[in-house]
Structures are given as C-alpha cells and as structure tokens.
Amino acid sequence: MLNLLKSWLKNSLMAILLVTIFLGINTAVWTPSSNAALPSGNAITDGRALLRYALPIDNKPVRELQASLEDISNQLRANKRWGAVSKDLSKASRILDKPSQILTSVPEEHQPQAETWINELKSGVAKVQELAQTKNKEQVLIERGKLLNLVSLLEESMVKEFPFEVPEEYSNLPQLKGRATIAIKTNKGDLTVVVDGYSAPVTAGNFVDLVQRGFYNGLEFTRSEESYVLQTGDPPGKEQGFIDPTTGKYRAIPLEILVEGDKEPTYGITLEDAGRYLDMPVLPFSSFGALAMARPESEVDGGSSQVFFFLFEPELTPAGRNLLDGRYSVFGYLIEGKDILDTLKAGDKIESATVVQGIENLVEPQST
Numbered sequence: 275m276l277n278l279l280k281s282w283l284k285n286s287l288m289a290i291l292l293v294t295i296f297l298g299i300n301t302a303v304w305t306p307s308s309n310a311a312l313p314s315g316n317a318i319t320d321g322r323a324l325l326r327y328a329l330p331i332d333n334k335p336v337r338e339l340q341a342s343l344e345d346i347s348n349q350l351r352a353n354k355r356w357g358a359v360s361k362d363l364s365k366a367s368r369i370l371d372k373p374s375q376i377l378t379s380v381p382e383e384h385q386p387q388a389e390t391w392i393n394e395l396k397s398g399v400a401k402v403q404e405l406a407q408t409k410n411k412e413q414v415l416i417e418r419g420k421l422l423n424l425v426s427l428l429e430e431s432m433v434k435e436f437p438f439e440v441p442e443e444y445s446n447l448p449q450l451k452g453r454a455t456i457a458i459k460t461n462k463g464d465l466t467v468v469v470d471g472y473s474a475p476v477t478a479g480n481f482v483d484l485v486q487r488g489f490y491n492g493l494e495f496t497r498s499e500e501s502y503v504l505q506t507g508d509p510p511g512k513e514q515g516f517i518d519p520t521t522g523k524y525r526a527i528p529l530e531i532l533v534e535g536d537k538e539p540t541y542g543i544t545l546e547d548a549g550r551y552l553d554m555p556v557l558p559f560s561s562f563g564a565l566a567m568a569r570p571e572s573e574v575d576g577g578s579s580q581v582f583f584f585l586f587e588p589e590l591t592p593a594g595r596n597l598l599d600g601r602y603s604v605f606g607y608l609i610e611g612k613d614i615l616d617t618l619k620a621g622d623k624i625e626s627a628t629v630v631q632g633i634e635n636l637v638e639p640q641s642t
Contacts, residue, residue: 319586320344321468321561321607322422325453328473328556329429330437333379335369339395340425342366346402346418350411359414363403366421370396376428384431391428395421433472438538440475444528445640448483449475454632456485456606459625463614467565469606471635473532473556474539477567477577477605480527482629482636484516484579490627498620501587505568506624507580515578527567529574530603532556542575545600559598562586563608563615566598583608583615 318324323344327337342362349358369376373392380388402417436451450471458465469478484490490507497505508514516525532539533553545553559566564584569577584598608615629636 317558317560319560319562320347321563321609322426324557324561325468325470325607325609326422326426326429328470329433330472331379331429331432333376333429333432335372335375336379336425336429336432339366339369339376340422340429342369343418343421343425347415350415354409354411356406356409359406360403363399363406366399367396367403370399379432380428381431381434388428388431391424391431395424395428398424436475437472441541444476444541447476447525447527448479448639449637450479450482450632450635451475451637452632452635454478454482454635455609455630456482456627457630458490458611458627460614460618461623461625462617463611465563465608465611465614467563467606467608469565470557474530474603474605477527477530477603479636480525480567480578481565481581481605482633485627485629486633486636488627489516489579490624493624495618495620495622495624497582498618499585501585503582503584504615504618505580505582507568507578509579515580525578526573526575527569527577527603529567529569529577530605531600544574550600553600555599555604557604557607559584559596559602559604560586561607562612564604565606565608567603567605569602577603585616 318327323340326340342365345362346359349355349362370392373389376392377385377388398417398421402414402421405414405417433452440449450469452471454469454471456467456469458467469481471478484507489509493506493509495504495506496508497503509516513524517523518525528541529544530539530541531545532555533545533550534556535553540548540550545551545555557564562585564586566582566584567577568580568582569575584604
C-alpha cells in the first residue's frame with residue numbers, strides 16, 4: 275500500500291508540475307502553450323550532437339558515420355546491447371574504408387587535415403571494436419566521445435561559406451557568421467557554451483558582442499526554476515536590456531528561428547503564429563543547457579541582453595516538442611559544466627564571460 279501511495283503521489287506531483295509549466299510560462303518565457311503534438315522518433319538530447327547536425331553541410335556518408343557512433347550510447351543505455359554496438363562500429367568502419375566519399379565535400383585546402391582525421395577515426399574505431407569485445411562500457415563511451423570530436427572537426431571543415439544572407443534590416447546589429455565558444459566563470463564553477471551563428475546569426479552575434487564588451491561580468495542569475503530555466507542578463511538599474519552607447523537606445527533583437535528544411539531563419543514571428551505547428555527548429559529545446567534569448571511576452575522582437583539556460587527535464591518537458599520550441603530563439607548549447615549549471619540558483623553570479631574561440635566570426639554592425 276505504501277508503494278502504491280508513493281507512486282500515486284509521484285504521478286500527482288508530476289501532473290501538477292506539467293500543468294504549472296503549461297500555464298505558468300511568464301517573465302522570461304511568457305507565451306501560451308502550444309497545441310502541437312510530439313513528433314515520432316527519438317529526439318536528440320545531446321548538445322554536441324545537436325550542434326553537429328545543425329552544421330550547413332550535405333554529405334550523407336559523414337552523417338551516417340556520425341549517427342552510427344552516436345547510436346552506441348543509446349544501445350548501451352538500453353540494457354547494454356553489445357550486438358547492436360558491434361553493428362554500429364562495423365558500419366562506421368565500412369564508411370571510413372571509402373574516404374573519397376567523405377573528402378568530396380571538403381575544400382581542397384582542408385583535405386590533407388581531413389585525411390589525417392579520417393585515419394585517426396579508422397584506428398579509433400578499431401580500438402573501440404576491441405573494447406566492445408570485452409564489454410567495457412566505460413571505456414567504450416570515452417573512446418566514442420573522442421571519435422565524435424574528430425567527426426565534429428571533419429564536418430566543420432566541410433562548411434564552405436555562410437549559407438544565407440541575413441535580411442538588410444538587421445545590418446545595424448552584430449552578427450555571428452559561424453560559431454564561437456564562450457567560457458563562463460561563475461561563483462560555483464565553470465561553464466562552456468558553443469553559440470551557433472549558422473542557425474541564429476543575429477541572436478548569437480548579439481550575445482558574443484555583449485560578452486566581448488564584458489556586459490555579463492558580475493551579473494547575477496535573476497531567475498531560477500528547478501528543472502526549467504536559469505536566467506541572467508538583467509543589468510543594474512531600471513533598464514531591462516542593453517543600451518547601445520553609440521545610439522543611446524535599447525538594442526532590440528528579433529525572434530530568429532531556423533526551421534529544419536528551410537534555407538534561412540524565420541524572423542519576427544513565432545512558428546505557432548506562422549501556422550507551422552509541427553515544424554521543428556534546427557536548434558530545439560531538447561538538451562540540458564540549451565541557451566536562448568528571453569523576451570517580453572507581447573514583443574517577439576523585444577529581446578536584448580537577457581538570456582536563459584533551459585534545464586531540460588525529460589519527464590516534464592519532453593524532447594521533440596515542448597512548450598518553448600518555435601517561441602524563443604535557441605542560439606547555442608552548454609557543452610561542458612552540466613553539474614555546475616545544475617547547482618546554480620537565483621543570486622549566484624557570473625564572474626566573467628570570455629570568447630575563447632571564434633571571435634573572428636563576429637561581424638560588427640553597419641552604421642545606419
């Protein structure tokens with residue numbers, strides 16, 4: 275009876291939390307809930323994997339290589355299916371045995387380095403195959419991570435140019451034409467995020483510009499909700515966003531969402547208001563530490579400096595279609611520091627934020 279009561283209480287609390295999230299999206303995440311259904315299939319919940327898939331490249335073999343290596347983690351979580359792991363590794367090995375199919379998408383000047391990465395991948399896959407024979411789960415996952423880092427480098431080398439033109443009306447705003455890595459030091463430890471200008475150049479560019487200005491240094495986290503959001507970026511004083519010293523005006527950032535299959539982002543309208551209820555963003559809210567732009571409830575283009583980390587909890591906000599997808603601009607993901615992010619609360623502080631890679635991709639605003 276006690277176990278039944280505990281189960282009932284857990285389910286009841288879960289239902290209450292779900293209703294609370296559906297009805298209580300306010301302050302940073304103000305808009306009403308979506309009526310869209312969850313799509314079929316397993317959503318990707320790893321930030322690094324989402325960043326890989328968001329790259330503007332078109333090479334089927336390297337995507338199949340990536341998928342095979344990523345699937346290893348899924349199989350090891352599902353009762354350690356070592357037979358399926360072996361199949362994934364065999365497929366990866368077959369793909370790497372035909373390097374020309376991968377290299378065809380790599381610019382000529384990057385091909386020597388790409389060939390080196392492919393050779394490292396070949397030897398790395400062979401090593402993991404040996405580890406899989408001994409069913410050493412921990413070491414297999416460690417080596418798999420190393421292989422996927424090489425795949426990331428290989429895929430990044432395939433990007434030839436920025437994939438679209440940002441609308442001229444946003445030329446007065448900073449833009450990130452590529453990616454950047456940000457190191458964030460907090461009073462509880464360090465975080466590392468990668469922001470993606472390929473999918474959200476204006477939103478990511480604004481953030482990188484503010485980091486470069488030192489805007490976030492010393493700011494507190496102003497809102498925290500367990501298993502939901504952690505928000506920062508509200509400057510001291512009456513202003514709720516960044517006031518550009520060159521214009522003396524509030525810098526407003528448009529809602530910017532790149533949808534899967536689209537060639538460029540949608541600006542200034544939520545996917546729900548656009549009638550695109552089932553369309554999925556390239557950068558979804560399906561990973562712990564998704565980084566997004568906060569904005570006023572009634573102003574889709576009213577974001578500025580306030581941003582929030584999404585504290586993904588699969589039982590409360592299912593991956594694949596939750597309340598925030600299509601309403602708020604995700605522009606990056608946490609790649610290191612999950613345990614630290616999980617401990618941060620309102621009142622904790624950002625000691626410093628620094629661009630450690632990719633500052634060359636920042637395009638300064640054009641004078642108007």
